[in-house]
Amino acid sequence: MSATHRGVRLILGDQVNPSHSWFATVDPSITYVMMEVRSETDYVLHHAQKVLAIFAAMRRFAERLRAQGHAVRYIRIGDADNKHTLRENIAMVMQECGAASWEHMQPDEWRVDQHLGPTPYTTEHFLSERDDVALLFKGKKRWLMETFYRQMRVRYNVLMDADQQPVGGSWNFDEENRRPWKGTPPEPVDPRPHHDCSALWEEICAAGVATMGNAHADNLRWPLDAEEAQSVLTAFLDNALPHFGTYQDAISRKARRLFHALISFSLNVKMLNPLDVVRQAEQRYHDGTAPIAAVEGFIRQILGWREYVRGIYWSQMPDYVERNALDNHRDLPQWFWSGNTKMQCVKDAVDASLDTAYAHHIQRLMITGNIALLLGCSPQRVHEWYLGVYIDAFEWVEVPNTIGMSQHADNGLMATKPYVSSAAYVHRMSDACGTCAYKHKERLGDDACPFNALYWNFYLRHEDTLRKNPRVGMAYRHIDGMSADERLAITERAAWLIDHADEL
Ligand code: FAD
Ligand code: DLZ
Numbered sequence: 001m002s003a004t005h006r007g008v009r010l011i012l013g014d015q016v017n018p019s020h021s022w023f024a025t026v027d028p029s030i031t032y033v034m035m036e037v038r039s040e041t042d043y044v045l046h047h048a049q050k051v052l053a054i055f056a057a058m059r060r061f062a063e064r065l066r067a068q069g070h071a072v073r074y075i076r077i078g079d080a081d082n083k084h085t086l087r088e089n090i091a092m093v094m095q096e097c098g099a100a101s102w103e104h105m106q107p108d109e110w111r112v113d114q115h116l117g118p119t120p121y122t123t124e125h126f127l128s129e130r131d132d133v134a135l136l137f138k139g140k141k142r143w144l145m146e147t148f149y150r151q152m153r154v155r156y157n158v159l160m161d162a163d164q165q166p167v168g169g170s171w172n173f174d175e176e177n178r179r180p181w182k183g184t185p186p187e188p189v190d191p192r193p194h195h196d197c198s199a200l201w202e203e204i205c206a207a208g209v210a211t212m213g214n215a216h217a218d219n220l221r222w223p224l225d226a227e228e229a230q231s232v233l234t235a236f237l238d239n240a241l242p243h244f245g246t247y248q249d250a251i252s253r254k255a256r257r258l259f260h261a262l263i264s265f266s267l268n269v270k271m272l273n274p275l276d277v278v279r280q281a282e283q284r285y286h287d288g289t290a291p292i293a294a295v296e297g298f299i300r301q302i303l304g305w306r307e308y309v310r311g312i313y314w315s316q317m318p319d320y321v322e323r324n325a326l327d328n329h330r331d332l333p334q335w336f337w338s339g340n341t342k343m344q345c346v347k348d349a350v351d352a353s354l355d356t357a358y359a360h361h362i363q364r365l366m367i368t369g370n371i372a373l374l375l376g377c378s379p380q381r382v383h384e385w386y387l388g389v390y391i392d393a394f395e396w397v398e399v400p401n402t403i404g405m406s407q408h409a410d411n412g413l414m415a416t417k418p419y420v421s422s423a424a425y426v427h428r429m430s431d432a433c434g435t436c437a438y439k440h441k442e443r444l445g446d447d448a449c450p451f452n453a454l455y456w457n458f459y460l461r462h463e464d465t466l467r468k469n470p471r472v473g474m475a476y477r478h479i480d481g482m483s484a485d486e487r488l489a490i491t492e493r494a495a496w497l498i499d500h501a502d503e504l
Helices: 047-066 088-096 110-116 132-135 145-155 198-206 226-239 264-267 274-287 292-316 342-356 362-376 379-389 395-407 423-429 450-461 470-480 485-497
Strands: 007-010 030-035 070-073 101-104
Touching: 007 264, 030 047, 030 088, 030 342, 047 070, 047 198, 070 088, 088 101, 088 110, 110 362, 132 145, 132 292, 226 264, 264 292, 274 292, 292 395, 342 362, 342 485, 362 379, 362 450, 379 423, 423 450, 450 470, 450 485
Parallel strands: 007 030, 007 101, 030 070
Antiparallel strands: none
């Protein structure tokens, strides 16, 4: 665009990246437009903190651009002239400033991509192209994250030695990363900032936006700009990274965050750059302040999983979101919305989600996702809950994790085996069973932990599809040792649990 040809550029709520080349020079012919719109607040029931944090970060970003001399038109949720769709607001702003054209960066969700159309501008954020995963596995029956991850390590020369071999002698230290947490080392202090967003919350409520969960508007704990995001990351690298790998799969009632980084929101709205995060973590290994197993485990999540799931999303959409390979159709039990369940581990995970818009990976996968799958809940209902409840939830990353990894609804594309467990796993990795109303060792009877009968029932119900999967052979060897009476008792108990799911 030039001074003689006025133009409008859209910045979405998950594109608040101050380092994008669009903002390197001030061009008076360009008006940047940002907007709080019902088409984005209403496509799913979002957590209150998610709406608050996105709007607050957008407003702060607009101020930053203005302070740099850029022209910004910001449309607030309550503005009388707000048309509440991206395209209609763009048209309005174009008319206002006499612009002949508009531009946007590649959006991350299929829905918005369809709405906005093709663009030559990327967000300059991701480390792989949308179709890299599909191209890597073209014609292959099995898609494996590990294959993609190794390619990314080589491509970006991350944790590689001079001979192009992985440092530490192994690509993957996952086997060392499976310990429960017994109270030490202590959980680091929560490094996140505090924000009073009460006035913004009033605007959101006055506009009639429906949300779920606790807003905590006078004490919002999410970073709202790149500098705050970097402070949270630095605190993680200083205090938590050395223990990240070891306790990555642990769950504790005494420590909600444990040694997780709390950076997914900052990454997904692009306040943090993933390669920058990876390089900072790698440096900690070279400095000798964090062991290889921790650093590699952390880097794998970002350079591996995060990029891989995005590739899966773009290779499978639009119908990926509708997959239901295990034919599950039940509604979510009411306690997904209230935390009102006697299952202590589930209550803790749901309470954390509703209260903080966050739960760590193992709570999402092995507690809430696990129980939803064992109860036969519809993957689409599960997907809507995850897309709404978490601060970091955007379809490109949430859908492969939920539909694929957690609910096994994509026929094993994302995960070679279903992520289900009995109470034994929960007992091993968490301290929840000790205070639970249910008995974790029992399979049958009113007091028996529901996970147990549901777990064996899951494998019985899906025997036709799962018995031939070599990764779940152990489960069927155990089932083969059960008497017919035992199997019947399990299926009867499971049927009762499923029918009475709201009361568990
Ligand atoms: P850490 O555990 O400290 O990990 C560091 C970073 O690695 C994360 O910030 C994230 O960017 C990346 N990462 C880790 N695991 C994954 C993964 N499986 N997929 C993609 N990136 C990963 N993550 C989201 O960002 N948005 C979602 O909507 C989302 N939905 C999920 C739904 C389900 C059912 C499951 C099982 C996982 C989901 N995840 C999602 C992945 C993961 O749980 C979160 O990224 C993580 O809990 C965020 O917290 P953290 O920043 O403390 O992460
Ligand atoms: C999640 C979200 C919400 C709740 N509201 C807005 C909004 O009002 N305006 C906006 O630009 N973006 C919002 N977002 C983030 C978008 O949903 C996200 O940018 C797109 O889905 C593309 O990933």
